[in-house]
Amino acid sequence: MNTAEPARLVWFKSSYSGNEGGECLEVAADGTAVRVRDSKEQSGPQLAFTRGTWAGFVTNLGRDGF
Numbered sequence: 001m002n003t004a005e006p007a008r009l010v011w012f013k014s015s016y017s018g019n020e021g022g023e024c025l026e027v028a029a030d031g032t033a034v035r036v037r038d039s040k041e042q043s044g045p046q047l048a049f050t051r052g053t054w055a056g057f058v059t060n061l062g063r064d065g066f
Contacts, residue, residue, distance in 0.1 A: 013039055029054075 009028035017024040017039070024039040034054035037046045049057070 009035065011037070011042075 009030060011026040011028045013024055013026050026037050026039045026042070028035045028037075029051070032051070033048045034051055035046045035048050038044055
């Protein structure tokens with residue numbers, strides 16, 4: 001998968017995240033990938049997941065043993 005960041009992404013932080021400067025992640029989606037970055041290092045590295053992989057991850061978050 002091409003992990004180069006598209007020119008424009010809209011990043012979102014969880015509504016559960018406060019503004020205390022803790023450990024927060026931001027997520028953005030484009031046509032092919034869901035990207036994750038550290039909210040404190042916005043120009044730093046990112047992880048890129050296929051949309052299917054991300055959907056599986058989110059689906060399994062609430063399941064026992066995950």
